[in-house]
Amino acid sequence: MKKHNFSAGPCILPKEVFKKASEAILDFDNSGLSLLEISHRSPAFVDVMEEARSLALELLDLKDKGYKALFLQGGASTQFLMTAYNLLENKAAYLNTGTWSDKAIKEAKLFGEVIEVASSKEKNFNYIPKSYTIPKDTDYFHCTSNNTIFGTQMKSFPNTDKPLVCDMSSDIFSRKLNFSNFDLIYAGAQKNMGPAGVTLVIIKEEILGKVTRKIPSMLDYAVHISKDSMFNTPPVYAVYVSLLTLKWIKENGGIAGMEENNNRKATLLYAEVDRNPLFKGFAEKEDRSPMNATFNLTNSGHKEAFDKLWKDAGVNGLNGHRSVGGYRASMYNALPIESVQVVVNCMKELEHKI
Amino acid sequence: MKKHNFSAGPCILPKEVFKKASEAILDFDNSGLSLLEISHRSPAFVDVMEEARSLALELLDLKDKGYKALFLQGGASTQFLMTAYNLLENKAAYLNTGTWSDKAIKEAKLFGEVIEVASSKEKNFNYIPKSYTIPKDTDYFHCTSNNTIFGTQMKSFPNTDKPLVCDMSSDIFSRKLNFSNFDLIYAGAQKNMGPAGVTLVIIKEEILGKVTRKIPSMLDYAVHISKDSMFNTPPVYAVYVSLLTLKWIKENGGIAGMEENNNRKATLLYAEVDRNPLFKGFAEKEDRSPMNATFNLTNSGHKEAFDKLWKDAGVNGLNGHRSVGGYRASMYNALPIESVQVVVNCMKELEHKI
Numbered sequence: 001m002k003k004h005n006f007s008a009g010p011c012i013l014p015k016e017v018f019k020k021a022s023e024a025i026l027d028f029d030n031s032g033l034s035l036l037e038i039s040h041r042s043p044a045f046v047d048v049m050e051e052a053r054s055l056a057l058e059l060l061d062l063k064d065k066g067y068k069a070l071f072l073q074g075g076a077s078t079q080f081l082m083t084a085y086n087l088l089e090n091k092a093a094y095l096n097t098g099t100w101s102d103k104a105i106k107e108a109k110l111f112g113e114v115i116e117v118a119s120s121k122e123k124n125f126n127y128i129p130k131s132y133t134i135p136k137d138t139d140y141f142h143c144t145s146n147n148t149i150f151g152t153q154m155k156s157f158p159n160t161d162k163p164l165v166c167d168m169s170s171d172i173f174s175r176k177l178n179f180s181n182f183d184l185i186y187a188g189a190q191k192n193m194g195p196a197g198v199t200l201v202i203i204k205e206e207i208l209g210k211v212t213r214k215i216p217s218m219l220d221y222a223v224h225i226s227k228d229s230m231f232n233t234p235p236v237y238a239v240y241v242s243l244l245t246l247k248w249i250k251e252n253g254g255i256a257g258m259e260e261n262n263n264r265k266a267t268l269l270y271a272e273v274d275r276n277p278l279f280k281g282f283a284e285k286e287d288r289s290p291m292n293a294t295f296n297l298t299n300s301g302h303k304e305a306f307d308k309l310w311k312d313a314g315v316n317g318l319n320g321h322r323s324v325g326g327y328r329a330s331m332y333n334a335l336p337i338e339s340v341q342v343v344v345n346c347m348k349e350l351e352h353k354i
Numbered sequence: 355m356k357k358h359n360f361s362a363g364p365c366i367l368p369k370e371v372f373k374k375a376s377e378a379i380l381d382f383d384n385s386g387l388s389l390l391e392i393s394h395r396s397p398a399f400v401d402v403m404e405e406a407r408s409l410a411l412e413l414l415d416l417k418d419k420g421y422k423a424l425f426l427q428g429g430a431s432t433q434f435l436m437t438a439y440n441l442l443e444n445k446a447a448y449l450n451t452g453t454w455s456d457k458a459i460k461e462a463k464l465f466g467e468v469i470e471v472a473s474s475k476e477k478n479f480n481y482i483p484k485s486y487t488i489p490k491d492t493d494y495f496h497c498t499s500n501n502t503i504f505g506t507q508m509k510s511f512p513n514t515d516k517p518l519v520c521d522m523s524s525d526i527f528s529r530k531l532n533f534s535n536f537d538l539i540y541a542g543a544q545k546n547m548g549p550a551g552v553t554l555v556i557i558k559e560e561i562l563g564k565v566t567r568k569i570p571s572m573l574d575y576a577v578h579i580s581k582d583s584m585f586n587t588p589p590v591y592a593v594y595v596s597l598l599t600l601k602w603i604k605e606n607g608g609i610a611g612m613e614e615n616n617n618r619k620a621t622l623l624y625a626e627v628d629r630n631p632l633f634k635g636f637a638e639k640e641d642r643s644p645m646n647a648t649f650n651l652t653n654s655g656h657k658e659a660f661d662k663l664w665k666d667a668g669v670n671g672l673n674g675h676r677s678v679g680g681y682r683a684s685m686y687n688a689l690p691i692e693s694v695q696v697v698v699n700c701m702k703e704l705e706h707k708i
């Protein structure tokens with residue numbers, strides 16, 4: 001039985017992508033070779049890399065605006081340290097909206113002073129702090145647009161003249177934003193873009209070159225830019241599957257098309273969470289993430305019954321993260337609304353049974 | 355037509371591996387889910403990671419000897435800086451046998467003093483320096499076991515009481531060595547182990563914890579060890595395909611089985627290079643690599659004719675690296691001897707034609 005996959009990441013990708021991704025392993029583009037055995041310097045793969053870099057910028061409406069796209073290894077966790085290595089000379093401002101912000105802060109502290117401008121830790125990160133000021137003497141401001149674990153999302157971003165750095169790992173390509181307000185965006189691929197093993201980094205080039213420390217080549221954005229994201233062997237397959245997904249996004253209405261669908265899915269689920277007396281949401285309503293909906297049973301005694309219902313319905317990955325408990329429905333771009341309806345039906349069925 | 359793939363890396367993998375690797379994209383282990391969409395924390399993937407880590411140590415005969423295996427992102431190029439970040443407090447000794455050693459040296463210099471104990475640069479790295487001493491006061495000794503670009507291989511390693519660090523990217527799992535003489539071995543997967551996007555690191559734990567600098571989490575071997583190589587999202591697919599390849603190695607006689615085959619292939623090719631008056635080898639005979647055979651035409655006027663012969667025969671990736679010119683036949687574990695015979699036949703055919 002094909003599952004309804006609500007996994008938080010790695011997660012569902014479009015089925016057309018899986019099909020092409022599987023074929024390329026046996027024969028890439030009628031070359032007589034598997035995609036896994038071709039040189040990353042072959043014209044065929046250089047084309048893949050260039051198209052992926054260009055399409056990422058195009059979808060974000062960042063073409064010809066001074067930005068470069070890179071496909072790097074190391075996950076978003078490596079970006080926690082690379083952003084600081086490349087940008088933090090004296091002091092940086094960080095907004096703490098959850099586990100991932102917290103980890104970014106921890107790594108940045110090795111490179112300079114970190115000002116935590118605000119934190120929602122005292123309420124287990126169930127909301128996004130809104131009133132804070134970014135000190136004038138900071139090198140950049142860092143935030144996490146979508147908090148995968150807690151199910152909150154920043155709906156707006158501070159207006160600042162400092163470089164704006166954002167971890168968009170769990171909501172990139174899911175909603176329209178004025179991306180040119182950002183100076184550095186990074187995102188592990190394994191939510192809306194592709195398989196685990198590659199990270200998209202979008203950089204406004206003018207913010208680089210301002211720190212005095214020497215940066216090891218593999219951690220230096222300028223080095224990767226100068227080599228068109230091919231300084232060393234890139235994660236060929238993950239880049240290719242990302243390209244397939246980016247093309248699918250484009251063919252399906254671009255980011256606007258994704259957003260429309262994502263809003264329909266989120267509305268359907270959150271409406272049931274609110275309506276159904278057996279469930280309550282975790283995050284503050286105004287900060288709810290359409291990507292990751294966190295909710296709980298109002299009476300934990302129903303856990304066994306509910307878990308049986310959704311598991312029997314072929315639902316996968318609905319368990320909440322241990323930091324929150326309860327349930328988390330991750331509804332990334334590729335998740336069909338039919339899968340959300342299946343969960344909603346299980347919630348209704350629980351109500352009828354009890 | 356299926357190609358004879360002599361690509362230097364990414365490169366040929368066993369065809370059984372491609373088949374299973376393709377199937378897992380559509381349905382992993384009858385789970386109803388693609389391998390690309392399952393959580394890296396799922397029991398199914400945790401098993402893959404653990405089996406891969408354990409099998410890597412088993413094949414190298416390093417089980418229960420104080421070693422840990424990690425599957426990291428970032429390529430061997432990231433290991434150039436990580437080894438120094440984790441091990442270089444004052445001074446380190448490096449043997450320079452080619453481009454990759456040279457790059458490792460460059461990165462290490464950011465972290466401390468580097469003593470180049472010997473170099474074969476003056477002869478464009480066509481041999482392995484053999485008489486050198488490792489200064490007493492160095493933190494470790496670093497070398498490159500196989501020089502992918504120049505086609506040389508270290509046949510023996512210095513006897514030293516310093517930690518022995520080795521880049522085995524292009525010959526790991528290809529020949530028997532006493533691996534317990536090494537303290538840290540690293541290898542980008544994309545030659546003998548799997549697809550691009552994952553790097554195997556084998557560490558003797560006792561060498562860690564000796565430097566005073568603070569190490570960012572993602573660059574800290576101890577952090578990755580403490581999290582069983584799952585500190586952050588690992589490159590799931592690349593790890594899985596590596597596991598398939600490691601199993602194939604085991605089923606085909608382990609490293610001893612690989613070595614026997616590799617020697618047969620290398621003997622076949624080098625014998626023709628030596629016999630055929632139209633060709634000459636690049637590397638000194640005693641240092642020749644069975645993995646990457648570098649050779650040239652004695653008369654460059656025959657280039658067009660020879661290139662046509664091998665291309666028509668379905669051979670891929672025989673062009674030499676720009677630093678050496680001529681030809682390079684990369685004959686990794688998965689390359690069948692039949693493919694080597696095809697190249698040898700082209701060499702003979704050229705001789706008969708002329």
Ligand SMILES: Cc1ncc(COP(=O)(O)O)c(C=O)c1O
Pocket residue numbers: 009074075076077078100144146147148149167168169170188586587588
């Ligand atoms: C918002 C966010 N940032 C960072 C990470 C860490 O990503 P990685 O595991 O690729 O290092 C995650 C992982 O889920 C995430 O959701």
Ligand SMILES: Cc1ncc(COP(=O)(O)O)c(C=O)c1O
Pocket residue numbers: 232233234363428429430431432454498500501502503521522523524542
């Ligand atoms: C011996 C050796 N070391 C290091 C590297 C660099 O590996 P990566 O591209 O994975 O960083 C290579 C790549 O071919 C290599 O052959």
Ligand SMILES: [Mg+2]
Pocket residue numbers: 160161162163164181182183
């Ligand atoms: Mg700005």
Ligand SMILES: [Mg+2]
Pocket residue numbers: 272273274275276277278279280281
């Ligand atoms: Mg309710």
Ligand SMILES: [Mg+2]
Pocket residue numbers: 514515516517518535536537
């Ligand atoms: Mg030793």
Ligand SMILES: [Mg+2]
Pocket residue numbers: 626627628629630631632633634635
């Ligand atoms: Mg000859």
